Amino acid sequence: MKFIDRLQHGWNAFINNKDPTFRPGPSYSYRPDRARFTRGNERSIVTSIFNRIAMDASSIDIEHVRVDKDGRFTGIIDSGLNNCLTLEANIDQTGRAFMQDAVMSMLDEGVVALVPIDTTLDINTNSFDVETIRVGKIMEWYPQHIKVRVYDENSGTKKDVVVPKRSVAVIENPFYSVINEHNSTMQRLIRKLNLLDAIDEQSGSGKLDLIIQLPYVLKGEQRIKNAEDRRSTLERQLNNSKLGIGYIDSAEHVIQLNRSLDNNLMKQIEYLQNMLYSQLGITQSILDGTADEKTMLNYFSRTIEPIVFAIACEMRRKFLSKTARTQGQSIFYFRDPFKLVPVTELADIADKLTRNEIASSNEMRQKIGWKPSTDPKADELRNKNLSAPNEESQSLNKEQYYEEENQNG
Incomplete structure (x- = not known):
């Protein structure tokens, strides 16, 4: 374009972005029309x-x-x-x-x-x-x-x-x-995964999972109240300590639960996952x-x-x-x-399709990603390894025509 035409018709996103027909509506920090999963599907496989x-x-x-x-x-x-x-x-x-x-x-x-x-x-x-x-x-x-x-x-x-x-x-x-369906394989798998997530949150919540053995028998309301006070005192010690250090009496013992109780939840999830894959065909x-x-x-x-x-x-x-x-x-x-065809097999497939007059050369070039050939023969649906039957028939018809003309004088 000429310089004058560029001045008359040119457009710049910063200079010309003053469209009076623009109607500002509600704005979002995310795309409002995007599809989002529901019922907890976004938190699972x-x-x-x-x-x-x-x-x-x-x-x-x-x-x-x-x-x-x-x-x-x-x-x-x-x-x-x-x-x-x-x-x-x-x-x-x-x-x-x-x-x-x-x-x-x-x-x-x-x-x-x-x-x-x-x-x-x-x-x-x-x-x-x-x-x-x-x-x-x-x-x-x-x-x-x-x-x-x-x-x-x-x-x-x-x-x-x-x-x-x-x-x-x-x-x-x-x-x-x-x-x-409410009780389908997918929904059962989602419920099991939600249970597994809940267990993971509990195990990763920072709890110590400790049991304190007190030096007296917990019988009666007063003993139970004393045990609750002792537990609260130990919790305050750990919370208020910078390094999380507390103390107990020499007669008290601490029992640590270093692992959760074993369950077959993971086996059930693997079973439902394999069943879902087989039912969906994946x-x-x-x-x-x-x-x-x-x-x-x-x-x-x-x-x-x-x-x-x-x-x-x-x-x-x-x-x-x-x-x-x-x-x-x-x-x-x-x-x-x-x-899904590898490149090593594509040449053999292209040869069979063109040789059996199923696809033309330009159609196969398009599948490969190459531009079409300008040769008119590339659009013909025939076996390139053989001579064209139309050309042979035309040459024979011309020879018969000339022979008849010569006989008729």
């Missing part, structure tokens, strides 16, 4: 499990697509709903952050609502396009409506609104009986990132796929009208199968 599942589920692409009459994917529809799922769900969240928020809230609460905030038409109508969408917590259930608590970006607070069920995606956790290697390809494939098939399918199916049912579904619109999810 549940946080790491939920976060891992939500991250892996949000890595799967969910898009608004068009299908043919046989239900096969033909292309992506450029719509407001697809923009919410892939780019920007609202002013605060990207499409991937929105999906992670939805999965984490669903796992924590058992059921969650995906509420359209800005739409092209009234959501009470049968046909509308979603412009922005947010995750809402269901507060009350009605026969045809639900009351949800959702963040209002205009006021900066969370508000309760009543919306119709047919226009809001209500997603229930597929693992509800394992995670959210392992410790998945959480620490050392799982092999077969383990990850089983994890995506048994754990992630049911969650993503529930979200995509509910969006297809609520956000696409019957007319739109008849016209070939749908909600599909796609997982990149090359994410």
